Each structure stands twice: as C-alpha cells, then as structure tokens.
Amino acid sequence: MTPILELSEVTKSFGAVTVADAQSWSLAPGEALGVLGPNGAGKTSMFNLVTGTLSADGGTIRYDGHDITNWSAARRCRAGIARSFQVPQPFSGMTVFENTLVAATQGANLSGAQADALCLEVLDRTGLLGRANTLAGGLTLLDRKRLELARALCARPKVLLLDEIAGGLTENECKSLIETIKQIRETGVSIVWIEHVVHALLAVVDRLIVIDFGKLIAQGAPDEIMQSQEVREIYLGIEGDA
Numbered sequence: 147m148t149p150i151l152e153l154s155e156v157t158k159s160f161g162a163v164t165v166a167d168a169q170s171w172s173l174a175p176g177e178a179l180g181v182l183g184p185n186g187a188g189k190t191s192m193f194n195l196v197t198g199t200l201s202a203d204g205g206t207i208r209y210d211g212h213d214i215t216n217w218s219a220a221r222r223c224r225a226g227i228a229r230s231f232q233v234p235q236p237f238s239g240m241t242v243f244e245n246t247l248v249a250a251t252q253g254a255n256l257s258g259a260q261a262d263a264l265c266l267e268v269l270d271r272t273g274l275l276g277r278a279n280t281l282a283g284g285l286t287l288l289d290r291k292r293l294e295l296a297r298a299l300c301a302r303p304k305v306l307l308l309d310e311i312a313g314g315l316t317e318n319e320c321k322s323l324i325e326t327i328k329q330i331r332e333t334g335v336s337i338v339w340i341e342h343v344v345h346a347l348l349a350v351v352d353r354l355i356v357i358d359f360g361k362l363i364a365q366g367a368p369d370e371i372m373q374s375q376e377v378r379e380i381y382l383g384i385e386g387d388a
C-alpha cells in the first residue's frame with residue numbers, strides 16, 4: 147500500500163544540534179503511529195519538518211502521492227496535514243467556536259453554513275460543544291487540549307499529528323481523551339502521535355517509532371519496541387543486564 151506520508155533521509159541541523167539525522171519512515175493510510183524518544187530528541191522538530199514550519203536541509207517528504215518537501219506550511223495544511231501543539235496555542239481572545247472557524251475557513255477552505263456545521267460537529271465530537279461561546283483563554287488544560295484537537299480536525303486532515311496531547315492530564319481526563327482519539331481513528335484519519343504518557347499511546351497506536359538525537363533508532367510493533375533493550379536503556383533509562 148502506498149504510504150500517505152513518507153520521510154526519506156530527512157536531515158535538519160541547528161548548528162551543532164542535529165534534530166533529524168537521515169530520518170526515513172512512513173505512515174500507511176488509516177494507521178496510527180506512536181513516536182517515543184527522550185526530551186530534546188527532535189520529535190517536535192520532525193513535526194515542524196512535516197508541517198513545513200521548518201525546512202529540511204536534505205531528504206524528501208512525500209504526502210498522498212506528492213513530493214511536498216518544498217511546499218509552504220499553508221499549502222500542506224490545506225492539502226490535509228494538521229497538527230496539535232504541545233503547548234496549546236489558541237487565539238485566547240476568541241471564543242472556542244471562533245477558534246475552530248479559523249481552521250475550517252483557512253485550513254478546510256469552507257465558508258458560511260458549511261464551515262459552521264463542521265465546527266459544531268467537531269466541537270460535539272471533542273466534547274467542547276458546551277464551551278462553544280467561552281473565550282479560549284479561560285479554558286482548563288483539558289479543554290485547551292481538546293481545542294487543539296478540534297482546531298486540527300476542523301482543517302479536515304487526512305494526516306493528524308498530535309504532540310504530547312495527553313501530557314499534564316489526570317488519569318480520568320486522559321482516558322476520555324484516548325476515547326476521543328480512538329473515535330477519530332475510526333473515521334479513517336491517519337495519526338502520528340508523539341507522547342510521553344506511554345500507556346495512552348499504547349491504547350491507540352498500531353506501531354511505534356523511537357527517535358534519539360534526531361535518528362530513528364527503532365520501529366515496530368508496540369510490544370516488540372517496549373521489550374527492546376536499546377529502547378529501555380535510551381528512553382526509559384533502565385540499565386541493561388551486565
């Protein structure tokens with residue numbers, strides 16, 4: 147099956163810091179892929195490379211049959227790549243509904259009643275309908291995370307990139323978010339999810355990749371990856387047997 151998203155030998159450095167070291171991996175249509183790696187490994191930078199807010203020094207990024215390596219971030223978004231941010235970044239002086247409307251009009255290119263309908267449907271799916279007229283700046287952390295998700299969904303993505311969306315939530319909040327993400331999956335959206343809350347990731351993803359110093363160090367089925375000695379040492383800080 148042709149991947150919906152494919153990185154081939156993608157490289158990026160900031161001076162001496164390499165955030166993507168000849169990274170190659172792909173995402174199948176409808177797949178949910180989890181991304182693990184220690185702090186500073188280059189995971190968010192990889193999302194920036196995929197969404198086009200960072201340009202690669204080398205390599206190729208393909209999406210839905212196109213070489214998008216030189217496409218602008220806006221073009222990638224309109225083509226169906228949307229993301230959430232690790233630190234929620236709503237327009238805090240606008241209501242929840244208005245925030246989603248920006249995504250529906252600018253990302254999904256809808257207007258009028260069609261844009262309104264998409265926003266209301268997404269707000270319902272993400273549990274925010276009751277907050278539609280609340281200013282985004284006054285939301286709780288869970289609702290700000292939900293708004294990140296809602297804004298990304300209002301761009302009508304084929305590929306959804308989630309950056310540590312479960313971080314900082316209580317166990318119950320996390321559970322409810324997992325259910326929402328599972329439901330999004332069922333609609334056929336392909337997902338790449340960076341997450342340190344490993345049990346949340348394992349509840350949803352089909353496959354894991356592990357990044358360290360910008361390099362892909364492992365990929366495979368979640369159980370295999372979680373059992374891998376290299377991953378346990380690098381990521382979980384568990385010493386190998388002497």
Ligand SMILES: Nc1ncnc2c1ncn2[C@@H]1O[C@H](COP(=O)(O)OP(=O)(O)OP(=O)(O)O)[C@@H](O)[C@H]1O
Pocket residue numbers: 160163165183184185186187188189190191192232
């Ligand atoms: N624009 C930039 N200029 C210089 N260095 C940068 C820039 N963006 C990121 N870095 C550095 O690149 C490295 C990787 O950062 P990145 O945020 O991609 O890591 P991460 O794996 O997402 O980390 P975390 O799990 O803590 O979010 C870090 O050392 C960071 O300081």
